[in-house]
Amino acid sequence: MKVAGFTFIRNAVKNDYPVVEAITSILPLCDEFVVALGNSDDDTGKLIEGINSPKIKIINTVWDETLRAGGEVFAKETDKAFAAISPDADWAFYIQGDECVHEKYLPLIKKEMEDNLGDEQIEGLLFKYLHFYGSYDYYGHSRRWYRREIRVLRNKKGIHSYRDAQGFRTDGRKLHVKLIDAYIYHYGWVKPPQGLKNKIRNFNQFYHDDDWISENLPETFEFDYKNADRLIAFTDTHPAVMQKRIAATNWKLDLDLKTLHKKMTFRRKALQKIEDLTGWRVSEYRNYKIIK
Numbered sequence: 001m002k003v004a005g006f007t008f009i010r011n012a013v014k015n016d017y018p019v020v021e022a023i024t025s026i027l028p029l030c031d032e033f034v035v036a037l038g039n040s041d042d043d044t045g046k047l048i049e050g051i052n053s054p055k056i057k058i059i060n061t062v063w064d065e066t067l068r069a070g071g072e073v074f075a076k077e078t079d080k081a082f083a084a085i086s087p088d089a090d091w092a093f094y095i096q097g098d099e100c101v102h103e104k105y106l107p108l109i110k111k112e113m114e115d116n117l118g119d120e121q122i123e124g125l126l127f128k129y130l131h132f133y134g135s136y137d138y139y140g141h142s143r144r145w146y147r148r149e150i151r152v153l154r155n156k157k158g159i160h161s162y163r164d165a166q167g168f169r170t171d172g173r174k175l176h177v178k179l180i181d182a183y184i185y186h187y188g189w190v191k192p193p194q195g196l197k198n199k200i201r202n203f204n205q206f207y208h209d210d211d212w213i214s215e216n217l218p219e220t221f222e223f224d225y226k227n228a229d230r231l232i233a234f235t236d237t238h239p240a241v242m243q244k245r246i247a248a249t250n251w252k253l254d255l256d257l258k259t260l261h262k263k264m265t266f267r268r269k270a271l272q273k274i275e276d277l278t279g280w281r282v283s284e285y286r287n288y289k290i291i292k
Helices: 019-029 044-049 072-083 103-116 193-204 210-216 240-247 257-262 266-278
Strands: 003-009 032-037 056-060 091-094 124-133 138-140 148-154 159-162 167-170 176-189 231-233
Touching (some): 003 072, 019 240, 103 148, 103 176, 148 176
Parallel strands (some): 003 091
Antiparallel strands (some): 124 148
16 A cells, blocks of 8 residues: 655745644655645745655645635645655545644554555545644634545545645545544644734635735734634643644633633524534535545
């Protein structure tokens, strides 16, 4: 069994993405790892090269900044990385620059890839998610946060990234997947207020035009952590690759979680209660079809 990892990244230093941690968290499972390195104006290239692994293959790309509707450029860059994977790879492990896998899940993920290798019906493996928010001490758990995404897929070139690179499709349909008991740790929202302000303004330039950003996210825009909806204290351990970054944390998130939860509408509270009791998320958007 041959496994290829892949990702895309641009301006990781400027935007403080833990892309090195993302890559190294799954590198032990990969025989090769393709990085689509976008045209950055910081030292992202040196950052990737600093991993110093013979498994890593960098392809230089130029982002099409005219694709500002729905984050389409993210899907295009994902597809560039996927297309550069060796044709003899069986599985492709996709990870974004603000995600990590805890080392405790690596044996399970490897076994799932091995066990499902011969079952052509399974086109991908579906992961659960922990979305950390504000600090490394809390994660968001409500309908605002997607619960699952495909992160391992078969190396079939008909598969392509969908919309803003949140999922994948093939032949115009959703992939047939197996849900596995492993989590992706998502750290994209773990930043101090100024960092999240910059993230939102930079991120939205790939969804909206300059006039929209000037009107809705002006330079005077102040980020408010209180839109989180529902946060839960995290009492487990973070991936080993994240420990150095976590130790360097220099801000404290001061929130009243009960007050935060009270801001949810009655409808959202009711739907959340159903999910908490039954595990069923009513009217959940699924960019995949679970068949096993």
